[in-house]
Amino acid sequence: KAGVTQTPRYLIKTRGQQVTLSCSPISGHRSVSWYQQTPGQGLQFLFEYFSETQRNKGNFPGRFSGRQFSNSRSEMNVSTLELGDSALYLCASSLGGTNYEQYFGPGTRLTVT
Amino acid sequence: GESVGLHLPTLSVQEGDNSIINCAYSNSASDYFIWYKQESGKGPQFIIDIRSNMDKRQGQRVTVLLNKTVKHLSLQIAATQPGDSAVYFCAEIVTGFQKLVFGTGTRLLVSP
Numbered sequence: 010k011a012g013v014t015q016t017p018r019y020l021i022k023t024r025g026q027q028v029t030l031s032c033s034p035i036s037g038h039r040s041v042s043w044y045q046q047t048p049g050q051g052l053q054f055l056f057e058y059f060s061e062t063q064r065n066k067g068n069f070p071g072r073f074s075g076r077q078f079s080n081s082r083s084e085m086n087v088s089t090l091e092l093g094d095s096a097l098y099l100c101a102s103s104l105g106g107t108n109y110e111q112y113f114g115p116g117t118r119l120t121v122t
Numbered sequence: 123g124e125s126v127g128l129h130l131p132t133l134s135v136q137e138g139d140n141s142i143i144n145c146a147y148s149n150s151a152s153d154y155f156i157w158y159k160q161e162s163g164k165g166p167q168f169i170i171d172i173r174s175n176m177d178k179r180q181g182q183r184v185t186v187l188l189n190k191t192v193k194h195l196s197l198q199i200a201a202t203q204p205g206d207s208a209v210y211f212c213a214e215i216v217t218g219f220q221k222l223v224f225g226t227g228t229r230l231l232v233s234p
Contacts, residue, residue, distance in 0.1 A: 013165070040220050052166075052211065052224040065221045099165050101222075109154050109215050111222060113165035 011036065013102050013114035021120045027088040030117045034081050034102030041083040042111060043075060046097040055098075058083055059105050087119075095121045130209060132229040141199040141232075145212030145225045150193060152214035156222070157186060157197045161208045169197070169210075199230075207232045 014033045022028050034041050042065075043055040054067040058077035075085040081102075087094055097118050101111035135141050147155065153174035158166035172179045172186045172195075179186050185198040195212050209229050213222040 042220055042222070044222070044224075051226055052213075052222075054221045054223065057220045059220070065219050067221070101165075103220060105220065107217070109217060109220060110156070110168060110171060111220070112168055113158075115163075115165045 013100055013112055015098075015100050015114040015117050017117060018115065019118045019120075021122060022090050023122055024090055024092060026090050027086060028090060028119060029084055029086045030098055030100075030119070032083045032085075032100030032102075032114060034083070034100075035112055038102035038104055038112075039081050040103045040105035040111075041077055041081060042101045042103075043083070043085050044099045044101065045069070046099055046116070047095075052099070055085065090121045092121050095119060130227050130229045132231060134231045134233065135202050137202060137204055137232055137234050139202050141202045141206070141230060143197045143199075143210050143228045143230065145195040145197075145228075147193050147195060147212065147214045147225070148223065149214060149216060150190075151216050152223070153217050154215040155186070155188060155195055156213045156215075157184075157195075158211045158213060158224075159206075159208045160211065160227075166211060202230075202232050204232045204234055206230060 040059045042057040057065040061077045077083045097116040099116045101113045103111045156171045157169040160166045170181045183200045187196045209227045211227045212225045
């Protein structure tokens, strides 16, 4: 079974721009979560989607948003990019429900200049 | 590759030794815990999990111990190999919420 895939793997953007990252979960997984990883803050939860609905949200500004499609694929969007948004963005999928085993993709490395 | 933390605590062991990585978790309501391994340039890889109604769980070469009284988790790796070199994270969840809260991580260095 294929793992979680994320595209693109690397991205360079300029301050003020916006970016969209994509995540395809493991087949059959309906829950998709997004995390930001930085050297200073570690791994931090952004949000979680299940059946196209955002169920949980972390403490990030409204510039960070996401959505999930009917096939469970998910996208996250960051608008008005800031230098501090440079990070590894990780997507994780799980079956959802009472199953909490989350499996991660390789991440998208975003650099904001 | 990803530098997951410039000042991570580091555990250095020799190949063949047993390794113990510790983690203090923050939320007494957390009732499910996962250990992840992250190699440079990769996403975290699921190693083993444990629910709060257990105090020990064993996998292949790994054992997780949970002490709810002091909110402490440990990951024991038997016969550590150079391929075990990575950063290890514990993560906690309050069931009902698909939101992992991660610890700061420990870098494990295994020398031949």
